[in-house]
Amino acid sequence: SEGVEDMTRLSYLHEPAVLDNLATRYELNEIYTYTGNILIAVNPFQGLPHLYDAEVMEKYKDASFKELSPHVFAIGGIAYREMINESRNKCILVSGESGSGKTETTKMLMRYLAYFGGHSAAEGRTVENQVLESNPVLEAFGNAKTVKNNNSSRFGKFVEIQFDDAGRISGAAIRTYLLERSRVCQVSDPERNYHCFYLLCAAPPEDVERFKLGDPKSFRYLNQSSCYELDGVNDADEYLATRRAMDVVGISEKEQDAIFRVVAAILHLGNIEFSKGEDADSSSLKDEQSTFHLKMTSELLMCDPNSLEDALCKRMMVTPEEVIKRSLDPLGAAVSRDGLAKTIYSRLFDWLVNKINISIGQDSQSTRLIGVLDIYGFESFKTNSFEQFCINYTNEKLQQHFNQHVFKMEQGEYQKEEIDWSYVEFVDNQDVVDLIEKKPGGIIALLDEACMLPRSTPETFSEKLYQTFRDHKRFIKPKLTRSDFTLIHYAGDVRYQSDQFLDKNKDYVVAEHQDLLNASKCSFVAGLFPPLSKESSKSKFSSIGSRFKLQLQQLMETLNSTEPHYIRCVKPNNLLQPTVFDNANVLHQLRSGGVLEAIRVKCAGYPTNRTFIEFLNRFVILAPEILKGEYEADVACRWILEKKGLTGYQIGKSKVFLRAGQMAELDAHRTRVHGEAARMIQGQIRARLTRERYVLMRRASVNIQANWRGNIARKISRYMKREEAAIKIQKNLRRQIAKKDYGRTKSSALTLQSGVRTMAARHEFRHKLKTRAATKIQAYWRGYSAISDYKKLKRASLVYQSKLRGRIARKQLGQASQGDRKEETENERKVEVSIQAEDELDKTFVVHSEQSDDAESGDEQKPKLSI
């Protein structure tokens, strides 16, 4: 769960629920939570810039209260808006223990108010800037590192911001309370003195040289603790930043120099030591070093060194007869020295506050203001002294204011609803307040009395307290003590050690110191110690307690004239670590911060109220018959309450007001009704579920069966298919074999046939060839014999012809010449040769024709005859 933004929305408003809600939200970095109108802020101990940037400021500027998640800006916003719209003065009270984030919250508030009521940047150095810059100045001089907080404010602060008619910041007044003076000369390890001392030691060399400063370790007021530096803080930078802030606030360069001169003087003053003087019970400067520091102190304060030494070591005794100068012993001189240091420092601080106030300026015309109070929370240590007494007194006063306010708000609500509220008892701490401040007879009054009696000791003072308050409910005398006393505060018991009450309550400046510094040549220093008026110098004694009481009274008057808003800061752990939430620690703070008290006040009356509609929505279930009839809402509510037998509740005009525990009782009834209904619903649902399961199972089993059957059928069909295939294979195989057998037989038959046929064909062919060859031979032979016959014939005819022709010719030629006879024989021989050639030719022809007959079978070729 993310927790609720407003605790009053928790159904049960008790400690565990409140604590758990805070822890849950803290884990989510939701550090703000409302309890009604009170804002609870848990210190995150880590920067959460997204929570505070300009965008967020803008967002909260336009939102109404509780529209957005809880935030310090929402408180600032509502205070500002109500101040403007309703012309009411406002105050915001920020409280919590040391280190819980009060000062940071206050600064955030001031920043937000400045944002709301600021001037444009063009207007230059503005009031709101001065207001904001007063913070670093006051922090440098009024804050110190303590075990609880590295930047602990050692004073209370009330800042009154004034607004003009246009709602813009027109002035401011800062009031401070009870600066812790003892810190100036007494620091316990591992704490630090006020920041300004360390800043000055880290100043630029020329300043350090001018004031003869140096290492902080060399000053007694600083070296009582071994802590000199702060994590994440550079004192040299802080020095410059403080000076810049002083510029803005309106402290002149000259004044700044004087301020730091006084700071340096205090450091030197602390180093002056004393030893026994020549006379009995007298003292003198211890050594060279002390002389040097005395000289430095007097130089810086611009007073006479001898007067300074006298002021430290001697006291004037005024008796009716004469004025006696008495020496102080070394111890007394040291006390005197520390007293002087504390006085100077507190005067310096007051001067700063005063100066800032003058510089910012008060708007006397202003009718509207918002006050912001950042004041120390309830303290209870192992040893508690006068400071704790004053602080816890303050807290009692503020608690009273808080109770009255919360009570008043409750009352207002009851009146608005016109219910009878005489019932509501109011938790009052008036008795403790009286115990402390009543005049005469209160503790402060008794303390003042004791301070004025010359022979008082802590023991006589305590004895007086024991006697006076023997029967007081809020006062206890612890056993085995002669000076302690315990007060029962609203936030718990605190045991005070009264040994230093008397000293710490005395607020007078030793006349010698007063005279010394008033005579300073430095106007600034002299101004810190203005001459006393005759009146006040005569009054025997002024008391810090009484003055503080007066201041508180004024503060309460201011607060009472304004309408308050409360912010309770909570420190989630003592380790100053983020994300650690220590339940016991927080619970203690919620108790002592009055948050649980506020809840208790609420519980004393009618802690829970609900509008009729809300109430009916939640509880009509207890009387369902109402739904059937037509009833007014209030009648219906009463019906339910009566039916359940409750008494003491109140029905207002629009709301039902319940006494503590009644909501829980109704809730218990409601839970019971719900329980029964739930049981019935469960039964129905179970039956339904069972039925559904049965249906499902049946469907599933049918499914399974069908599947199984299908499976079997598929198996069978698969088997059948396989069988079929086997048969087919067998058939094919058989056919194959048969086919092969057939093929073989066929091819053998064919081979056989073809062989036989070939043989026959060849036979025939050979026969044909033989026949043809025979024919050819015959043809050739016939041709040859014919040609031979023809040739014989032809030759014979030729020979005959030629012989004949020759005879004829010789007959004719016989007459002619004998020579011719030779030619005649020649011719005869020629004929014979040609006949021989022709024979030769015939022979070749026959051979040739026989050869070609073999190549071209059947083709009869006529033998070629050539002549």
Ligand SMILES: Nc1ncnc2c1ncn2[C@@H]1O[C@H](COP(=O)(O)OP(=O)(O)O)[C@@H](O)[C@H]1O
């Ligand atoms: N809202 C915040 N956001 C971040 N850090 C915070 C916040 N509030 C407080 N702190 C841290 O806690 C420290 C102590 O806060 P401070 O306001 O000085 O406490 P207080 O004034 O109550 O003693 C601061 O120095 C800062 O580190």
Ligand SMILES: [Mg+2]
């Ligand atoms: Mg503070």
